[in-house]
Each structure stands twice: as C-alpha cells, then as structure tokens.
Amino acid sequence: MRELSLKLDYQPLEQLLLTIEGESGRICRQILEENRCLFESAPGSTHNHQAWPGGYLDHITECMNYARHLYAFDAAFGRPIPFSLSEALLVLFLHDAEKPFRIRTAANGSFINRADASTKSAFKALRADLIHRYALCLSPAQHNALAYIEGEGEEYSSLHRVMGPLAAFCHRIDVWSARQYPDYPKACEDEWSGAKRYR
Numbered sequence: 001m002r003e004l005s006l007k008l009d010y011q012p013l014e015q016l017l018l019t020i021e022g023e024s025g026r027i028c029r030q031i032l033e034e035n036r037c038l039f040e041s042a043p044g045s046t047h048n049h050q051a052w053p054g055g056y057l058d059h060i061t062e063c064m065n066y067a068r069h070l071y072a073f074d075a076a077f078g079r080p081i082p083f084s085l086s087e088a089l090l091v092l093f094l095h096d097a098e099k100p101f102r103i104r105t106a107a108n109g110s111f112i113n114r115a116d117a118s119t120k121s122a123f124k125a126l127r128a129d130l131i132h133r134y135a136l137c138l139s140p141a142q143h144n145a146l147a148y149i150e151g152e153g154e155e156y157s158s159l160h161r162v163m164g165p166l167a168a169f170c171h172r173i174d175v176w177s178a179r180q181y182p183d184y185p186k187a188c189e190d191e192w193s194g195a196k197r198y199r
Contacts, residue, residue, distance in 0.1 A: 010194035
C-alpha cells in the first residue's frame with residue numbers, strides 16, 4: 001500500500017484566530033489577550049486530555065489546526081459544506097472556554113473542578129456567561145455546535161437529528177484531540193512539524 005504524503009503546516013493560535021472573520025474574530029482575539037496569563041497556565045482537562053499547565057491552549061490550538069486541514073480534505077470531495085471554516089474555528093475556540101475559570105490545582109498538584117462548577121450544566125453555564133459577557137453573537141448552528149460538540153448524549157433521538165453538520169464536524173475534531181492524541185502536542189520533537197506546547 002502506498003503511503004499518503006502530505007505536508008500539513010501547524011499554525012500558532014494567534015494566526016488561527018485571524019482566520020475567524022468579522023466581529024467574532026476580533027472578540028476572540030480580545031478574549032485571548034485579556035485572559036492570556038490564565039489561559040497559558042490552565043490544563044486542557046482535569047485528567048483525560050492535555051492535562052498539564054498550558055494544556056488548555058494546546059488542546060484549542062490542536063483542534064483548530066486539525067480543523068483547517070480536515071475542512072480542506074472534506075472540500076476536496078466536491079460536496080457542499082454548509083458552514084465556513086471561520087465558523088468551525090470560532091466554535092472550536094469557544095468550546096472549552098469555561099475550563100480556565102473552573103479548573104483549579106489541588107494541594108497535591110492534581111487538577112480539580114471548583115466546587116460550584118462540577119457538573120456539565122455548570123460547565124455550559126460558565127461558557128454561556130463568558131460568551132454573553134463578551135457580547136458574541138452566535139448563529140443557531142453555532143449554538144447547536146457548542147451544545148453538542150461532545151455528542152448528543154441523552155438527547156439522541158431516532159426521530160430527528162439533534163446534532164447539526166457544524167456540530168458533527170467539531171465533534172470529530174474534539175474527539176480526535178482529546179481521545180486519539182490526548183498527550184499531544186509533545187513537549188519536544190512532536191512528529192507534526194511546527195507543533196509545540198505553550199509551556
């Protein structure tokens with residue numbers, strides 16, 4: 001079998017955010033700048049993926065880079081994609097936005113959730129509050145993607161589709177980073193040329 005040879009560049013988060021169009025892009029860049037110190041020290045999760053200081057930004061950057069290439073791959077088939085790359089990058093930048101505000105470092109060095117933010121509904125409320133605070137206007141498809149990026153769960157129905165196309169695309173990417181490559185990017189000598197950790 002012939003090996004597929006691809007040269008896939010890896011962009012830093014600051015460059016990726018320039019791909020998000022219009023006012024949404026400006027607000028996302030503002031969110032990063034106003035919270036940079038917190039974001040650069042936050043883990044990607046309490047345990048399951050990118051669980052190291054700075055892992056939050058590593059996970060977001062991994063997701064957004066993968067999205068760029070997966071979007072181009074999907075587009076190469078010629079089938080219409082009912083959302084823009086800008087929309088996907090916006091959702092991926094926001095999908096874990098509450099984590100730096102809810103995850104704390106315990107006395108033993110492990111990561112734990114704040115006592116008042118330890119349920120999925122609390123996570124979503126914190127994220128919604130951040131989006132509201134920064135006056136980000138999201139479309140119904142973007143709201144759907146943020147609601148179901150981790151899957152449909154108990155809301156799955158055999159009678160109607162719960163997850164829209166944008167949500168499905170972003171779900172693929174989040175699972176890829178969090179479950180297929182939970183320890184990436186590597187601290188050094190990552191196989192993806194240009195990939196590196198924030199810390």
